[in-house]
Amino acid sequence: MSEDGGQTDAFETAVTVLQSGTVRVRSEDDILLARQEARAVAEEIGFSTTDVTRIVTGVSELTRNMHLYAEDGIMKWREIEAGTDRGIELVFDDDGPGIDDVEGVLRAEHSTSGGMGRGVQGTKKLMDGFDITSNPEDGTTITVRKWT
Amino acid sequence: MRTTDTAAVTQVYDVLIAAFPGRPTDQAVDDLQQDVLAQMEETNPRGVILDISEVTTLDSFFARVISETAGMVELMGGEAIVVGMRPSVAITAAELGFGLDAVETARSTDHALSMLGVRVEDADGEKAEGTNDEATTDSTKLDADGTPTGPASSPGGGR
């Protein structure tokens, strides 16, 4: 199952990867490390302060979800380029139980943790591109992109 | 100013100031909430200032803890004011749909103190004329950077 979230446009653009890295996320400290690394990369790419905050906040939401719901996951970041545009792509990949109601989660109407239930839906709003694939066999993979 | 990743609760007269660290773990955020509530019970302050000026990332977890803490302070009979939210943080939180709507906010610690009825003396040493109609009549004096000056008693008292 794959939900495109209506923002596939950003992913149809062919991109060149300029730099990339990986952060393993299995503790709260790792969430901070992932945030720190995403901040450094986003600043280097030249995002505005507000865009850096949007990106790092999204990283915080999605890495915390991996830690909370899948215990273990990986964040990959890529500095990307398409023509004169520069941006960041982030992939959050885990082998956890998957999300049983992706549609509900994207409407911020589904939380199994008593949280605000806004992490996934909110992150989608903060980004230019958002893609989610989730099932019990392969876990959850969320890819986001943002352009400067 | 603060370089640690642990939170700090300090008392200025009968107001608690809880300074959230810039990059706290979830545990540190939870601990700060516990500290605030414990000191609330111990010193019965008139208010609590939640200082988030060091906070560069306010995600849904952090936002929830702040609103919850403010709610608990109010249940315990105090007033809670959030201070120092950065513009980029405010924009992002609003876009995410968890602006701290229900929570009182102030521009600065000085502003929050005066909202709580603590009188901040200006730099010339002129005393501001009080409109403080609270039962507490201590004239609390603070210099410009919030450091207590001059003698004053602390009604919340003894630590």
Ligand SMILES: Nc1ncnc2c1ncn2[C@@H]1O[C@H](COP(=O)(O)OP(=O)(O)O)[C@@H](O)[C@H]1O
């Ligand atoms: N990586 C994941 N693996 C499994 N379930 C997830 C994952 N991410 C999110 N979920 C599920 O989606 C729900 C909504 O997530 P989110 O929007 O972040 O809100 P919250 O975390 O506050 O519940 C979670 O409660 C959880 O059930």
Ligand SMILES: [Mg+2]
């Ligand atoms: Mg979440």
